[in-house]
Amino acid sequence: MDNKSILKQLKLTAALMELHDENVFKIRGYNGALFNIDKSDIAIGELSLEELQGLEGVGKGIATVIDEINRTGSSVQLLQYLEATPEGIVELLDIKGIGPKKIKVLWKELGIESGHELKEAANTGKVAQLKGFGEKTQDTLLKALEFKEANANKLHYADAEELSKAILADLTSILPDSITHEIGALRRKREVIESIEILIGTGDFDQAETSINSSEDYKQDMKNSGPVVWRGYFAAHKIPVHLSFCQKDSFNTSLFLKSGSTAHLNTAVKEKESLRDIALSDNFVDEKAIYAAAKMDFVEPELREGTFELEAAKNKTLPKLVEMSDLKGVLHNHSTYSDGKHSLAQMAQRCKDMGYEYLGICDHSKSAFYANGLDEDRIVTQHAEIDKLNKEMAPFKILKGIESDILYDGSLDYDNDVLASFDFIVASVHSVLNMKKEKATARLLAAIENPYTSILGHPTGRLLLRREGYPIDHKKVIDHCAKHNVIIEINANPWRLDLDWRWVHYAIEQGVKLSINPDAHEMDGYNHMYYGLLSGRKGGLTADMTFNALGLTAIDEFFIKRKSKIGANA
Secondary structure, three states, rough: OHHHHHHHHHHHHHHHHHOOOOOOOHHHHHHHHHHHOOOOOOOOOOOOHHHHHOOOOOOHHHHHHHHHHHOOOHHHHHHHHHHHHHHHHHOOOOOOOOOHHHHHHHHHHHHHOHHHHHHHHHHOOOOHHHHOOOOHHHHHHHHHHHHHHHOOOOOHHHHHHHHHHHHHHHHHHHHOEEEEEEOOOOOOOEEOOOOOOOEEOOOOOHHHHHHHHHOOOOEHHHOOOOOEEEEEEEEOOOEEEEEEOOHHHHHHHHHOOOOOOOHHHHHHHEEEEEHHHHHHHHOOOOOOHHHHOOOOOOOOOOHOOOOOHHHHHHOOOOOOOOOOOHOOOEEEEEOOOOOOOOOOOHHHHHHHHHHOOOEEEEEEOOHHHOOEEHHHHHHHEEEEEEHHHHHHHHHOEEEEEEEEEEEEOOOOOOHHHHHHHEEEEEEEEOOOOOOOOOHHHHHHHHHHOOOOOOOEEEOOOOEOOOOOOOOOOOHEEEEEHHOOOEEEEEEOOOOOOOOOOOHHHHHOOOOOOOEEEOOOOHHHHHHHHHHHHHHHHHHOHHHHHHHEEEEEEEEHHHHHHHHHOOOOOO
C-alpha cells in the first residue's frame, strides 16, 4: 500500500477520534505522526513493525496500526470507529469549513446524521441557534453543502485522464477489433469532468455491448442506455461512463461531432452552414478534411469551445499553441524552508535533471505562519544557501522569490527593503477568502500596484471540486496587470488551474504574459506543469506570451530591469 492510501486511513482515524472525544494527547500523537509521514519519502508500506517504530514522530501504538493496515488493508481501530459513526457523519468530515468538533455538536444536539439533514436544519435556522455557530457559520455551511452536491461524482481532469486511459486499455482488450477514442469534455481537456465519454467504432453494436457487460468491471445503467450508447460505471468509480457506438467507416465524422462543444459545432461558419452541417455532408477521411471543407484552419480539440477559435480559424490566424518543449524554467515552488516536502537542494537538482534552466523558489511569507512562512532572519539564511547552490549548479540558477501574502488591505507582508532582496515576488491571497467581488477586486488591484509585485498568484484562490474561489472582476484585474507590467500565474496544480482558461485569451489580447507555475511543494509536483500547459492551450496561449518560455538570460534581464525601475522611481 502506498503512503497516500495509508495516510488517508490515518487522517480519517484521527478525525473520528476527535469526533468521539478520545484523549487529546492521543490525537496530537496521531497528527504529529501524520505530519512527519507526509513529509517523508520513505515508503512506509514496505517497512516492518520494527522499522516503523524507528521513524521520527511515530510511536509504538501508531506503528502497530500502520503495520496492521499494511498486512490487512485496514485497522480494527478504524473499523470500530466507522461502526460507531453514521455513514452520513463520516461524509460530513469532507465538507470545507467544518471540523469534527462542530460536526459532533450537530450530531448530538440536533440529531443530524447526513448532509441532507444538515441542509434542512440550516435552511430553517436551527444551526445558527447552536452555541459557537451563528448566522455566518450557517451560511458558510449551506454554501459548502451546495457546492459539494453540485460537484458530486465529478473528477479533476488529471484524475479523469488517468481513468480514461485505464478504460481505453481495457476496451482494447475486450474489443480487439474496435477503434476507440475519448470524446466530449474529456477530449477538450476541461478542468472538471462530469462523465468519461469514449467513442467505439465497431461492426456489431450488440456484440460489443455483450462483451462489455461480460466484464465484472462494467455495471450498465439499463434505464439510461440505448441502442448506440452504453451508460453505466467502471470498476466502482462513481463518475458516470458513456460509451458511444458507431460504424468504423464513420468513425472520424463521429469523433468530430462528439468532440466539439455545441457552440463550436452549430455556429454558422460558411454561408449558413455550420461545422456540423459540413461534417454530415460527406464521409471525410479525417477531422482536418472537415475544416478544410469549411475553408478553415484545423482547430486543436482543446480549443473547440465556440469562443475565439472559430473566427481565428476562418481568418487563418489561429495561434501556434505553447508546448512543453517551449518551457525553460519553473517558477513558484516551495521547499522545506516553509511547507514543502523536499529541501531546496533536492528541489533544485530535480528541476535541473528535468532539463529546465532555472528554478524560482517561492516559499511562503511570514504571514503564512501555518505554513512555516519565512521571517526576515530565515530569508537571509535561505538566500545564503541559494548563493552557494548557484555556484555549485551553474549554469542552472535558483531565482530568489517569495510567495508574499496579499493582506486584507492589498499590501504585501514585508517592508520594501525586504521585498527588494528578492529577484521576484509572487503575490497571492491566502486569508479572509469570504470576500465580495468589490472587495476582492480592490485587494488584488492594490497588490498589483505594488512595484515589487512581479507575478499575481492563483488570482481567485479556487480549489476545484472543493471550494469556489472569491469572485473578482477579471477584466479590471487583467487590465491593471497590463498597466503595471505584472505577469499572471496559471497555477498548474489540478486543484487550482487558476487563472481560469476562459480568461487567457483576454489576457493575451491586453498584452499580459502568463506564467505556467506548478506551485510544487515536492519534487513530483513539477509534473503538474503538464496540466497548466493544457489549461493555457485551451485559452490560446502561445510560447511568446508564456513568461517562463523565456530562457534564463531573458528572465534575469526582465527581473533586473523591473527592479531598477523601482529604484529610479523611489
